[in-house]
Amino acid sequence: MGGAERRRDGRGIRAAALLLVLLMMAGCSGPRQYVREDAGVRTIKKIAVLPLASLTADENAGEKIRGLVISELLSRGVDVVEPGEVTRALLEMKVRSLGALTVDDFKALGKRLKVKALMTGSVAAYGMSRGITTTYPEVSIHLMLIDTSNGEIVWSVWHTAGGPSFWTRHFGTEGLTLSETARKAVREAIGALL
Amino acid sequence: MGVLRKYVVVGMIGLLLLGAGCRSSMPSFHIRQDVDFGYIKRVAVLPLNNLTNVRYAAEAVRDVVISELLASGLVDVVVPGDVTAAMDTLGIRSVSSLSAEQIKALGKALGVQAVVFGSVGEFGMVRMGNISAPNVTITLMMAETTSGSIIWSVTTTGTGGGFMARHFGARSETMSETLLRVVRDAIQTLAEYGS
Numbered sequence: 001m002g003g004a005e006r007r008r009d010g011r012g013i014r015a016a017a018l019l020l021v022l023l024m025m026a027g028c029s030g031p032r033q034y035v036r037e038d039a040g041v042r043t044i045k046k047i048a049v050l051p052l053a054s055l056t057a058d059e060n061a062g063e064k065i066r067g068l069v070i071s072e073l074l075s076r077g078v079d080v081v082e083p084g085e086v087t088r089a090l091l092e093m094k095v096r097s098l099g100a101l102t103v104d105d106f107k108a109l110g111k112r113l114k115v116k117a118l119m120t121g122s123v124a125a126y127g128m129s130r131g132i133t134t135t136y137p138e139v140s141i142h143l144m145l146i147d148t149s150n151g152e153i154v155w156s157v158w159h160t161a162g163g164p165s166f167w168t169r170h171f172g173t174e175g176l177t178l179s180e181t182a183r184k185a186v187r188e189a190i191g192a193l194l
Numbered sequence: 195m196g197v198l199r200k201y202v203v204v205g206m207i208g209l210l211l212l213g214a215g216c217r218s219s220m221p222s223f224h225i226r227q228d229v230d231f232g233y234i235k236r237v238a239v240l241p242l243n244n245l246t247n248v249r250y251a252a253e254a255v256r257d258v259v260i261s262e263l264l265a266s267g268l269v270d271v272v273v274p275g276d277v278t279a280a281m282d283t284l285g286i287r288s289v290s291s292l293s294a295e296q297i298k299a300l301g302k303a304l305g306v307q308a309v310v311f312g313s314v315g316e317f318g319m320v321r322m323g324n325i326s327a328p329n330v331t332i333t334l335m336m337a338e339t340t341s342g343s344i345i346w347s348v349t350t351t352g353t354g355g356g357f358m359a360r361h362f363g364a365r366s367e368t369m370s371e372t373l374l375r376v377v378r379d380a381i382q383t384l385a386e387y388g389s
Contacts, residue, residue, distance in 0.1 A: 032265045033265055099278065100279065102276045103275075103276055105275065122257050124250075124257060124373075125368075125370050129369060130319075138368045142258070144261075151273060151276075153273060156261050158258050160368065162370075164365060165365075
């Protein structure tokens with residue numbers, strides 16, 4: 001085999017490997033989101049974050065993620081209504097279940113709290129899961145932004161973080177903690193929008 | 195010949211690795227070919243029927259369905275609270291026995307062209323040989339609200355622990371990743387054939 005032929009072979013294998021890496025990365029991209037671009041979602045300056053529903057065994061998962069969402073929004077320059085103000089408004093409106101909030105409720109909350117958008121959602125997973133050879137943190141969140149002028153969903157994302165990493169599986173190295181995984185999930189979800 | 199063999203080996207390894215991470219759940223589905231899905235701009239996703247022992251399985255799957263329907267760009271989705279209020283007003287207690295009249299009434303009350311409903315059949319870990327892996331099975335249906343007839347139906351199942359994960363230590367899916375894949379596969383059938 002001549003030198004030129006060997007170089008061609010090397011290039012071919014490198015190209016195949018690169019293609020493989022790209023294909024594998026395609027399955028591991030960031031969160032897929034819905035944004036209603038005509039609603040000016042990215043220019044909203046103040047948001048009220050409603051309590052999130054906990055769909056997990058951890059009843060406090062919703063509150064834990066809500067705290068992270070508020071911190072993340074603030075760190076990105078979005079003003080957030082005091083959680084106590086939100087609770088008081090919900091009590092005054094006699095809201096029994098967050099899942100039962102209607103378009104009219106969202107409009108009324110917007111007026112009461114003087115915000116253009118409300119963030120609502122749920123936590124589907126928050127805890128340690130058992131894999132084939134190891135345990136790992138798993139956090140899954142659903143966030144929606146509601147426009148208080150019409151009660152429509154203007155942004156939505158469902159995102160998950162965690163899982164067994166390569167280094168933990170094969171070399172027993174320490175992976176992310178549950179809290180770090182929760183922060184990662186929130187940062188990536190909010191980061192997709194802002 | 196030697197060069198060809200190298201390419202074949204690299205290609206096979208690539209396919210195996212890809213297959214390990216993204217096993218297709220091969221949804222079985224039905225779609226009415228005579229229906230113009232273009233006129234469906236807004237849908238309501240009803241609460242799903244939970245056929246598992248996992249307390250919040252239906253709510254968790256419903257959230258992913260809403261999010262993925264929106265992200266697909268196919269349709270707008272009504273706020274879940276409005277759906278609950280409309281069902282209460284119409285006296286609909288169970289989604290497993292919806293009549294055509296109830297579907298039409300929901301369409302009028304919510305201003306939607308179609309409603310999506312269905313069930314969660316499996317949601318948890320299953321034993322596969324000597325390991326446990328996440329397993330999710332869902333059935334989704336879409337009924338148009340002018341006639342109340344079903345125009346799309348899909349059943350998808352997904353299992354997280356693939357061959358490579360079981361035998362060669364490749365990364366296995368988490369429960370959430372399996373759930374997301376199953377819902378995406380289901381909605382993809384609507385995106386491909388319904389648009």
